[in-house]
Amino acid sequence: MSRPQSWVPTDPRSAPTREHVLSGLHGTDEGGAELVQLLTPEGQRVSDDRFGSWADDVGAEELKGYYRDMVLVRRVDREGNALQRQGQLGIWVPLLGQEAAQVGAGRAATPRDMIFPSYREHGVAWCRGIDPTDLLGIFRGTDHGSWDPIEARFHLYTIVIGNQCLNATGYAMGQKFEGKVGDGPDAEATMCFFGDGATSQGDVHEGFVWAAAYDAPVVFYCQNNQWAISVPLERQTRVPLFQRARGYGFPGVRVDGNDVLACLAVTRWALEECRTGNGPVLIEAFTYRMDAHTTSDDPSRYRLADELELWKLKDPIERVRVNLVREHGVGQDFFDEVQAKSDELAARFRAFCVAMPDPGPDRMFSEVYAELSPQLAAEKSAYLEYHASFEGA
Numbered sequence: 262m263s264r265p266q267s268w269v270p271t272d273p274r275s276a277p278t279r280e281h282v283l284s285g286l287h288g289t290d291e292g293g294a295e296l297v298q299l300l301t302p303e304g305q306r307v308s309d310d311r312f313g314s315w316a317d318d319v320g321a322e323e324l325k326g327y328y329r330d331m332v333l334v335r336r337v338d339r340e341g342n343a344l345q346r347q348g349q350l351g352i353w354v355p356l357l358g359q360e361a362a363q364v365g366a367g368r369a370a371t372p373r374d375m376i377f378p379s380y381r382e383h384g385v386a387w388c389r390g391i392d393p394t395d396l397l398g399i400f401r402g403t404d405h406g407s408w409d410p411i412e413a414r415f416h417l418y419t420i421v422i423g424n425q426c427l428n429a430t431g432y433a434m435g436q437k438f439e440g441k442v443g444d445g446p447d448a449e450a451t452m453c454f455f456g457d458g459a460t461s462q463g464d465v466h467e468g469f470v471w472a473a474a475y476d477a478p479v480v481f482y483c484q485n486n487q488w489a490i491s492v493p494l495e496r497q498t499r500v501p502l503f504q505r506a507r508g509y510g511f512p513g514v515r516v517d518g519n520d521v522l523a524c525l526a527v528t529r530w531a532l533e534e535c536r537t538g539n540g541p542v543l544i545e546a547f548t549y550r551m552d553a554h555t556t557s558d559d560p561s562r563y564r565l566a567d568e569l570e571l572w573k574l575k576d577p578i579e580r581v582r583v584n585l586v587r588e589h590g591v592g593q594d595f596f597d598e599v600q601a602k603s604d605e606l607a608a609r610f611r612a613f614c615v616a617m618p619d620p621g622p623d624r625m626f627s628e629v630y631a632e633l634s635p636q637l638a639a640e641k642s643a644y645l646e647y648h649a650s651f652e653g654a
């Protein structure tokens with residue numbers, strides 16, 4: 262069967278043929294011609310007419326910074342996985358493979374911008390200045406989230422798939438209503454992180470519709486890591502995800518999610534569009550989840566190992582390392598220094614985790630509402646009384 266040139270039917274009124282559907286699915290499997298890339302998997306810096314200028318200021322020093330970010334974030338991630346296996350955490354959600362998608366986007370945001378994550382955004386949290394030890398509470402089950410979302414301008418993790426798209430859109434509408442969109446230095450935007458699977462949720466659709474109708478300054482940042490637990494991307498969509506934006510009336514861009522520079526450039530552009538009143542924007546960061554969905558998942562049951570082997574060749578950290586060595590003459594000292602920093606961070610992360618105290622029974626009632634309602638206050642005292650009945654038992 263020959264594949265048509267494009268997935269788009271020639272007559273827009275006609276239903277897509279089987280061939281069109283299949284070619285559309287094919288388009289979702291690969292980056293495709295519209296993938297924005299500034300750093301190839303081989304570590305070569307390349308140009309891009311539309312977005313290249315948004316990373317023109319990135320020289321050796323900045324690139325070294327992004328390399329350091331990605332190595333440290335990966336190290337935290339690997340330690341998190343190990344701590345779960347050793348019984349110190351109830352669960353861990355790995356980001357392995359998505360470091361560039363997160364660091365590129367996270368470093369593009371200014372301190373004024375507000376960010377709504379899902380549950381895998383440890384790299385974005387890092388860019389917001391959240392100490393990695395603050396991530397441990399949720400996964401050890403001692404906390405709902407240990408950072409102040411207002412101060413960090415980074416909301417607490419959301420486990421309910423897609424829900425944060427509504428929160429982010431509402432927040433961005435508020436920014437618009439309060440006159441925070443425009444040319445001034447106080448302009449700000451919102452960024453919302455979600456996965457490929459989340460795009461099948463009603464909440465994401467509703468968020469897109471409201472954001473479009475109100476010109477809300479929100480960047481929808483979809484990390485397409487090809488899988489929603491065991492469900493592959495082709496079960497979620499007939500068209501490449503970035504093209505969905507068109508149906509809502511705003512631009513969609515597909516960026517190489519394993520290319521930190523391209524993610525930085527495209528996100529800088531998108532946030533600026535939003536701040537200046539041209540939002541919303543959808544970014545599809547085309548990447549791959551190299552580990553399991555969570556530590557409760559076993560991907561060998563639903564995907565072939567050779568897929569992972571192919572994506573290893575597109576590793577987001579390795580291409581930056583190669584570029585630093587080849588195009589900037591960075592020597593081994595720098596890489597040794599980053600390695601030493603990563604060992605130090607890992608040791609601190611582990612030591613913090615194993616020493617975390619168990620919270621008291623009142624903890625689950627604290628910092629949820631500013632003031633407890635009478636009903637919650639009654640529930641709290643009943644619970645504390647029940648707890649106390651075990652004392653000495």
Ligand SMILES: Cc1ncc(C[n+]2csc(CCOP(=O)(O)OP(=O)(O)O)c2C)c(N)n1
Nearest residue numbers: 381420421422456457458459486488489490
């Ligand atoms: C509303 C809702 N439905 C189902 C789930 C169970 N669930 C947790 S993660 C997940 C898959 C999400 O996939 P994707 O959006 O691609 O994000 P990824 O985990 O790949 O980053 C599902 C179905 C949930 N948490 N919330």
Ligand SMILES: [Mg+2]
Nearest residue numbers: 456457488489
């Ligand atoms: Mg996914």
